[in-house]
Amino acid sequence: GVLSLWxxxxxxxRATRPPHSPLQPPGLPLAPCRSFSNNKIQxxxxxxxxxxxxxxxxxxxxxxxxxxxxxxSISLEKLENNRACRGVIITSAVPKIFSSGxxxxxxSGKSVEHYTEFxxxxxxxxxxxxxxxxxTVAAVNGSSPAGGCLIALSxxxxxxxxxxxxxxxxxxxxxGIVAPFWxxxxxxxxxxxxxxxxxxxxxxxxxxxxAHKLGLVDELVPEEKLMEKxxxxxxxxxxxxxxxxxxxxxxxxxxxxxxxxxHREEDIKNFVTFxxxxxxxxxxxxxxxxxxxxx
Amino acid sequence: GVLSLWxxxxxxxRATRPPHSPLQPPGLPLAPCRSFSNNKIQxxxxxxxxxxxxxxxxxxxxxxxxxxxxxxSISLEKLENNRACRGVIITSAVPKIFSSGxxxxxxSGKSVEHYTEFxxxxxxxxxxxxxxxxxTVAAVNGSSPAGGCLIALSxxxxxxxxxxxxxxxxxxxxxGIVAPFWxxxxxxxxxxxxxxxxxxxxxxxxxxxxAHKLGLVDELVPEEKLMEKxxxxxxxxxxxxxxxxxxxxxxxxxxxxxxxxxHREEDIKNFVTFxxxxxxxxxxxxxxxxxxxxx
Amino acid sequence: GVLSLWxxxxxxxRATRPPHSPLQPPGLPLAPCRSFSNNKIQxxxxxxxxxxxxxxxxxxxxxxxxxxxxxxSISLEKLENNRACRGVIITSAVPKIFSSGxxxxxxSGKSVEHYTEFxxxxxxxxxxxxxxxxxTVAAVNGSSPAGGCLIALSxxxxxxxxxxxxxxxxxxxxxGIVAPFWxxxxxxxxxxxxxxxxxxxxxxxxxxxxAHKLGLVDELVPEEKLMEKxxxxxxxxxxxxxxxxxxxxxxxxxxxxxxxxxHREEDIKNFVTFxxxxxxxxxxxxxxxxxxxxx
Numbered sequence: 001g002v003l004s005l006w007x008x009x010x011x012x013x014r015a016t017r018p019p020h021s022p023l024q025p026p027g028l029p030l031a032p033c034r035s036f037s038n039n040k041i042q043x044x045x046x047x048x049x050x051x052x053x054x055x056x057x058x059x060x061x062x063x064x065x066x067x068x069x070x071x072x073s074i075s076l077e078k079l080e081n082n083r084a085c086r087g088v089i090i091t092s093a094v095p096k097i098f099s100s101g102x103x104x105x106x107x108s109g110k111s112v113e114h115y116t117e118f119x120x121x122x123x124x125x126x127x128x129x130x131x132x133x134x135x136t137v138a139a140v141n142g143s144s145p146a147g148g149c150l151i152a153l154s155x156x157x158x159x160x161x162x163x164x165x166x167x168x169x170x171x172x173x174x175x176g177i178v179a180p181f182w183x184x185x186x187x188x189x190x191x192x193x194x195x196x197x198x199x200x201x202x203x204x205x206x207x208x209x210x211a212h213k214l215g216l217v218d219e220l221v222p223e224e225k226l227m228e229k230x231x232x233x234x235x236x237x238x239x240x241x242x243x244x245x246x247x248x249x250x251x252x253x254x255x256x257x258x259x260x261x262x263h264r265e266e267d268i269k270n271f272v273t274f275x276x277x278x279x280x281x282x283x284x285x286x287x288x289x290x291x292x293x294x295x
Numbered sequence: 296g297v298l299s300l301w302x303x304x305x306x307x308x309r310a311t312r313p314p315h316s317p318l319q320p321p322g323l324p325l326a327p328c329r330s331f332s333n334n335k336i337q338x339x340x341x342x343x344x345x346x347x348x349x350x351x352x353x354x355x356x357x358x359x360x361x362x363x364x365x366x367x368s369i370s371l372e373k374l375e376n377n378r379a380c381r382g383v384i385i386t387s388a389v390p391k392i393f394s395s396g397x398x399x400x401x402x403s404g405k406s407v408e409h410y411t412e413f414x415x416x417x418x419x420x421x422x423x424x425x426x427x428x429x430x431t432v433a434a435v436n437g438s439s440p441a442g443g444c445l446i447a448l449s450x451x452x453x454x455x456x457x458x459x460x461x462x463x464x465x466x467x468x469x470x471g472i473v474a475p476f477w478x479x480x481x482x483x484x485x486x487x488x489x490x491x492x493x494x495x496x497x498x499x500x501x502x503x504x505x506a507h508k509l510g511l512v513d514e515l516v517p518e519e520k521l522m523e524k525x526x527x528x529x530x531x532x533x534x535x536x537x538x539x540x541x542x543x544x545x546x547x548x549x550x551x552x553x554x555x556x557x558h559r560e561e562d563i564k565n566f567v568t569f570x571x572x573x574x575x576x577x578x579x580x581x582x583x584x585x586x587x588x589x590x
Numbered sequence: 591g592v593l594s595l596w597x598x599x600x601x602x603x604r605a606t607r608p609p610h611s612p613l614q615p616p617g618l619p620l621a622p623c624r625s626f627s628n629n630k631i632q633x634x635x636x637x638x639x640x641x642x643x644x645x646x647x648x649x650x651x652x653x654x655x656x657x658x659x660x661x662x663s664i665s666l667e668k669l670e671n672n673r674a675c676r677g678v679i680i681t682s683a684v685p686k687i688f689s690s691g692x693x694x695x696x697x698s699g700k701s702v703e704h705y706t707e708f709x710x711x712x713x714x715x716x717x718x719x720x721x722x723x724x725x726t727v728a729a730v731n732g733s734s735p736a737g738g739c740l741i742a743l744s745x746x747x748x749x750x751x752x753x754x755x756x757x758x759x760x761x762x763x764x765x766g767i768v769a770p771f772w773x774x775x776x777x778x779x780x781x782x783x784x785x786x787x788x789x790x791x792x793x794x795x796x797x798x799x800x801a802h803k804l805g806l807v808d809e810l811v812p813e814e815k816l817m818e819k820x821x822x823x824x825x826x827x828x829x830x831x832x833x834x835x836x837x838x839x840x841x842x843x844x845x846x847x848x849x850x851x852x853h854r855e856e857d858i859k860n861f862v863t864f865x866x867x868x869x870x871x872x873x874x875x876x877x878x879x880x881x882x883x884x885x
Contacts, residue, residue: 156788156791157788172539173535173536173539173540174535175539176536176539177539178542178543178546179543181546184546184547188783189783189784189787190784191784192487192783192784193483193484193547194484194485194486194487194510196547197544197547197548198451198452198513200543200547201451201532201535201540201543201547202531202532202535203535203539215784218788236792237791237792240763240764240791240792240793241766243766244763244765244766244767244768244793245763245791247768248763248768248769248791249787249791251768251771251774252774252783252786252787252790252791253787467834468830468831468834468835468838469830470834471831472834473837473841474838476841479841479842488778488779488780488842489779489780489781489782489805491842492842492843493746493747493808495838495842496746496827496830496838496839496842497826497827497830498830498834
């Protein structure tokens with residue numbers, strides 16, 4: 001029930017580490033500093049602050065391929081299990097783009113098995129990120145449509161470069177597809193029902209200033225100040241005792257996380273059926289052609 | 296469940312027409328242009344744009360009588376079933392009033408059978424409008440209390456003439472009556488819980504500028520620009536592929552629509568019991584007397 | 591179900607008094623004027639207006655001890671049962687502090703039986719206040735952290751002295767403890783999900799101007815105008831017929847009230863288990879030491 005939050009570790013924290021004592025900073029004998037980099041994502045943990053920097057480096061647009069999503073989930077899991085890590089700043093190493101969202105090539109001309117595996121990876125990434133027991137700050141240093149926006153929405157705090165050429169939003173409707181219910185739930189939790197209803201139906205990609213006005217991002221700063229600001233925000237969040245903050249986060253997000261967990265198979269099946277339709281395949285092919293011509 | 300949204304037509308779309316292809320404009324061989332006018336509502340469909348104009352013309356105040364509601368539902372059904380129609384702009388042909396809300400004479404001194412039939416018609420109207428698969432834009436060109444406000448709230452977008460003499464709100468409490476739970480749900484989805492709680496308890500009729508500030512209406516324009524603006528907004532919404540937009544709309548509104556469907560009989564019974572009380576009948580008679588004296 | 595609101599008295603109104611007639615002011619042959627004062631709270635009822643003034647007078651900080659909470663619940667019950675009383679203004683007789691929240695000494699070094707009794711009193715107070723059929727206005731004339739903030743959030747309207755030195759918020763996380771789910775529900779109903787998520791995790795104590803901006807309080811006025819303003823707001827709310835207003839209030843708050851009622855025992859058990867932990871006891875002792883040194 002709703003009440004078992006008082007004394008349990010966050011349901012979404014796979015780690016078994018004991019939480020830091022409420023009024024004490026985390027103990028000093030920490031795991032050694034770690035920096036790991038895979039193909040798509042670079043991660044550096046600053047042991048002294050307990051903050052990891054996670055940089056998307058999958059040019060040209062950090063699209064969320066199966067490989068990217070898998071690396072993302074594994075990176076989050078590693079950090080979650082590392083007692084030295086209390087927070088993650090997520091940003092992009094690719095200029096002008098945070099992430100372009102789900103990789104359309106993974107949804108086009110592939111097998112049912114592939115679609116299934118891909119969608120599981122999307123779900124897994126979101127469950128880990130939205131349910132993370134770490135403090136998560138998105139430093140949105142470029143455009144962030146669709147799945148890219150979902151990543152930002154799933155963090156605890158969103159700072160965006162104030163450049164109005166950068167857009168953010170769940171703009172799936174523009175491609176003729178529908179954001180899944182848990183994208184919508186995450187969105188509603190951030191901007192409320194009315195803004196979500198309008199933005200999702202119009203498939204809006206909001207310029208940074210508009211996104212800030214709608215509450216989709218919490219703060220705008222000049223791009224050159226983005227990382228400095230992200231570090232300051234992270235320090236503010238880490239000033240709180242981890243355990244109480246984690247339980248509070250779980251209390252706020254549990255309903256929405258539980259909904260996907262309860263309907264995971266159904267959600268996969270719906271995605272696979274949808275994406276397997278010839279009409280959708282045709283739309284996606286047209287869209288990819290258009291993208292190629294743009295270059 | 297919540298998930299079956301991906302591939303189904305909207306639950307509230309009674310039409311069996313195949314949805315327009317996601318990235319293509321609707322096919323050209325459309326049904327012939329239709330203009331129909333009943334006693335209370337005039338409807339004109341512009342075949343080239345796919346947009347119907349629906350004008351309330353039931354002077355003096357477009358009150359929602361049984362006859363009006365029935366015509367309204369039938370008009371919506373006709374348009375919903377017409378493949379040539381993709382959107383509806385709702386406005387008033389009566390100066391200074393959009394709609395005064397439920398017709399009190401239908402609730403006063405009538406039989407239980409009449410109250411039952413009347414309330415069914417109110418429910419039916421809302422289920423059709425709030426659940427419409429068409430784009431619905433309210434061009435609120437006058438005051439819009441109670442049921443009139445519900446009509447505006449049930450559209451996808453609300454533009455109001457900026458005249459501060461025009462008021463809008465669910466002001467039922469001022470008459471000593473309570474807005475039904477589905478009026479409240481619709482209101483909360485637009486303005487949020489806190490604003491709804493305060494506004495409903497005070498029975499507020501918000502002047503246009505205040506309504507805009509609260510998010511009750513999306514935009515204010517000078518009255519002479521209202522139709523032009525409504526057409527522009529409609530064009531913006533129709534630029535999106537119908538199918539994805541419709542599924543998204545259903546996803547956002549299904550919970551609230553389902554709640555009335557699940558409790559329809561109970562809601563009718565509650566209304567009939569309430570309105571049959573002598574204390575309520577007395578209040579309504581006093582209110583009608585007051586209205587007569589005002590003239 | 592959700593529908594039984596039309597014709598029932600509010601579920602949370604323990605009084606059996608017949609509601610005032612919708613369009614008539616309450617009858618004149620009222621109970622005699624009452625002024626009662628216990629150890630901690632002073633109550634004065636103005637028979638002519640139907641408004642009670644409730645003043646917290648438990649220096650130094652109006653902390654919510656078991657005795658305070660019991661007096662508060664009894665006072666609310668007395669007023670609720672008094673037909674002459676239609677509204678309550680809640681304020682503090684102690685300078686600079688509205689209420690400091692739950693009394694930590696009640697949670698430290700006591701028996702399981704004591705913790706149980708204490709938590710029941712906290713629940714009882716909130717159920718009476720949030721579910722009160724009277725109009726409740728908080729005149730917040732000082733700081734109002736944690737449980738003090740809950741009291742303000744549970745009223746129908748919050749006016750705060752505009753002094754930026756006064757802070758308000760559910761800042762439990764700062765002490766390493768987690769606000770219970772029904773504190774959270776009450777908060778979300780006022781400020782929405784996003785603001786609540788951030789504020790609760792950071793344990794923010796918002797200065798009055800920020801609290802106003804977030805919607806946590808409805809209005810700021812200079813401290814010397816606070817009571818005048820509270821009386822004016824009360825008069826505005828009392829201008830509405832009681833019965834419709836009460837049913838509307840119940841409709842808005844029932845879901846959240848019902849959730850605690852359904853989980854009361856579980857909530858007590860969770861609190862007692864939590865507070866009995868040595869780590870929490872240690873935190874609370876450290877906190878109390880810190881408070882002593884400050885003096």
